[in-house]
Amino acid sequence: MARFKTRLDNACFVLGLLTALGTGARADEALDRAAANPSNWAMYGHGYDNTRYSPLNQINAKNVGHLKLAYSFQLGSLRSNESSPIVIGDTMYVSTSWGPKYVYAINAATGERKWTYEPDIPDDVLQYGCCDANSRGVAYGAGKIFVGRLDGKLAAVDAETGKELWVTTVVDYKQGSVITSPPLVVKNMVITGFGGGEYGARGSLQAYDIETGKLLWRTYTIPGPGEPNNDTWKGDSWQHGGGAPWLVGSYDPKTDTVFWGTSNPGPWNSVVRSTGDGNYGKLTNLYTSSTVAFDPGAGKIKWWVQGTPEDAWDYDGVNELVLANLPLHGKETPVYMKADRNGFFYVVNRDTGKIVSAEKFVPTTWATTIDIATGKPQEVADQRPGPNHPVKGVCPNLIGGKNWQPMSYNPETRLVYIPSNNVCMDWSVSEVNYRKGVFYLGAEFPTHPGPGGYMGELIAWDPIAHKKVWTVKTDLPFNGGTMTTAGDLTFWGDLHGVFHAYDAKNGTELWKTSLGSGIGAGPISFSVKGKQYIAVVVGRTASIPAFLGAVGKKITDATPEGGALFVFTE
Numbered sequence: 123m124a125r126f127k128t129r130l131d132n133a134c135f136v137l138g139l140l141t142a143l144g145t146g147a148r149a150d151e152a153l154d155r156a157a158a159n160p161s162n163w164a165m166y167g168h169g170y171d172n173t174r175y176s177p178l179n180q181i182n183a184k185n186v187g188h189l190k191l192a193y194s195f196q197l198g199s200l201r202s203n204e205s206s207p208i209v210i211g212d213t214m215y216v217s218t219s220w221g222p223k224y225v226y227a228i229n230a231a232t233g234e235r236k237w238t239y240e241p242d243i244p245d246d247v248l249q250y251g252c253c254d255a256n257s258r259g260v261a262y263g264a265g266k267i268f269v270g271r272l273d274g275k276l277a278a279v280d281a282e283t284g285k286e287l288w289v290t291t292v293v294d295y296k297q298g299s300v301i302t303s304p305p306l307v308v309k310n311m312v313i314t315g316f317g318g319g320e321y322g323a324r325g326s327l328q329a330y331d332i333e334t335g336k337l338l339w340r341t342y343t344i345p346g347p348g349e350p351n352n353d354t355w356k357g358d359s360w361q362h363g364g365g366a367p368w369l370v371g372s373y374d375p376k377t378d379t380v381f382w383g384t385s386n387p388g389p390w391n392s393v394v395r396s397t398g399d400g401n402y403g404k405l406t407n408l409y410t411s412s413t414v415a416f417d418p419g420a421g422k423i424k425w426w427v428q429g430t431p432e433d434a435w436d437y438d439g440v441n442e443l444v445l446a447n448l449p450l451h452g453k454e455t456p457v458y459m460k461a462d463r464n465g466f467f468y469v470v471n472r473d474t475g476k477i478v479s480a481e482k483f484v485p486t487t488w489a490t491t492i493d494i495a496t497g498k499p500q501e502v503a504d505q506r507p508g509p510n511h512p513v514k515g516v517c518p519n520l521i522g523g524k525n526w527q528p529m530s531y532n533p534e535t536r537l538v539y540i541p542s543n544n545v546c547m548d549w550s551v552s553e554v555n556y557r558k559g560v561f562y563l564g565a566e567f568p569t570h571p572g573p574g575g576y577m578g579e580l581i582a583w584d585p586i587a588h589k590k591v592w593t594v595k596t597d598l599p600f601n602g603g604t605m606t607t608a609g610d611l612t613f614w615g616d617l618h619g620v621f622h623a624y625d626a627k628n629g630t631e632l633w634k635t636s637l638g639s640g641i642g643a644g645p646i647s648f649s650v651k652g653k654q655y656i657a658v659v660v661g662r663t664a665s666i667p668a669f670l671g672a673v674g675k676k677i678t679d680a681t682p683e684g685g686a687l688f689v690f691t692e
């Protein structure tokens with residue numbers, strides 16, 4: 123008996139030690155708990171569900187008119203500032219685009235800097251990002267901050283000190299693959315994608331050990347020879363077929379599923395990769411312009427939903443997947459919601475991959491409907507460009523009905539707040555050959571404003587009735603992301619640099635302030651010592667406007683460049 127007790131004591135001691143060291147503990151479970159604490163904003167989209175909903179209500183529809191600046195913090199970058207900060211406890215971690223500083227840790231209540239992570243990044247990265255030098259943020263887990271870098275590397279730094287702990291190469295940036303979005307911590311892994319849809323990269327999602335940075339798995343988003351669906355590609359075109367998962371992922375711990383969207387196929391001229399049967403509505407060039415569900419244990423693909431088969435208009439399928447439970451036909455149903463670049467708003471059962479609905483949320487001309495049984499769009503034949511077949515008046519244009527700027531979902535109003543675009547284009551194709559690190563496009567795509575005389579619209583969207591409940595129209599497209607709170611508020615910044623608070627129920631503007639440069643990033647909210655704050659990064663882009671001709675010039679003329687963080691409180 124005495125011996126047994128000693129053994130048990132030893133076992134308890136070892137177990138206690140292991141717990142203290144964190145060995146065996148799951149980083150994602152701790153992170154999920156951190157995300158459930160309303161004071162934090164623990165991940166890019168608030169939690170694994172990417173709702174960008176803060177349960178804080180100290181700042182609310184009654185008092186938001188008194189919001190005032192708590193502090194601002196200069197990010198040192200004049201490029202595209204797209205970062206959504208995270209807050210763990212009293213520390214905020216915010217990334218910047220090109221300074222080339224990378225991550226700042228600051229006291230979230232005062233703005234005092236704790237540390238700066240400033241790795242050496244070669245200047246030539248700037249020619250390998252399709253759409254400017256940017257970083258949409260960082261991820262936290264196991265006492266570390268993780269950041270994907272423009273040089274194709276993923277780095278882990280100590281959350282307390284900013285000391286670099288490991289760096290690993292995810293992808294050769296010289297093929298036109300930069301990392302612009304934060305990774306996702308799942309189990310004890312750091313999962314990341316990368317860009318390159320415009321350079322003919324072959325996309326993949328990759329998982330790294332959280333402690334060592336060792337590669338655990340890599341799953342291509344384009345099947346190779348011998349793998350299912352490789353025959354949806356013409357010849358060897360799969361090798362440079364795009365499908366890059368360059369934006370952010372979501373995770374459902376209940377079914378242990380990671381969801382990630384994939385980019386446009388390469389090249390933009392679809393003839394190069396067309397299987398040529400003319401059945402354009404069939405699912406083809408898999409798994410590009412899709413939502414892909416992964417088993418994070420082994421990285422296996424469970425199922426996918428393709429939004430734009432054999433995409434010919436640069437409709438990347440990367441937009442964030444917002445996880446929620448919606449009452450559908452009298453039953454709480456686990457879904458993901460996605461406002462696709464292709465102009466359709468998808469509600470999909472996230473347990474099965476079955477489409478519940480897919481309805482237009484912006485003026486959309488390339489397809490009339492989506493068959494929810496098969497996922498096939500009913501295409502408008504005249505709108506698909508090909509050799510000797512230039513097309514006119516395609517809506518949305520290539521920036522999409524919505525681009526990367528995040529939407530938010532409020533479980534109380536049951537509305538989704540979508541930063542949408544109303545822009546159209548003509549499109550003609552040209553011959554194109556693959557060359558490493560060079561744009562692989564083969565298209566001309568002059569832009570013009572969409573119908574109705576406005577180019578941007580903040581839409582409060584009812585995902586069950588598929589209708590707009592309230593909207594705010596703007597003259598410019600490509601405005602900022604949104605955030606919504608339990609204080610009945612929705613926050614949104616625009617490309618004139620104005621940051622707004624609206625009544626989440628009816629769209630009444632309750633407060634606004636001018637921040638000096640166009641806003642692309644999504645705001646966040648957090649609290650420190652019982653006081654609620656609202657934060658947003660400003661700093662307009664110049665890269666996407668360069669694709670948009672006269673429309674783009676309006677965007678760059680609207681405000682000067684300038685990267686800064688602004689934090690407000692009551």
Ligand SMILES: O=C(O)c1cc(C(=O)O)c2c(n1)C(=O)C(=O)c1cc(C(=O)O)[nH]c1-2
Binds near residue numbers: 368526663
């Ligand atoms: O296909 C790709 O790999 C890829 C990557 C990125 C990126 O990483 O920023 C963008 C796009 N595509 C893209 O199509 C796009 O419209 C876009 C806008 C932005 C931006 O930061 O404003 N990035 C990207």
Ligand SMILES: [Ca+2]
Binds near residue numbers: 320385386438
């Ligand atoms: Ca793209």
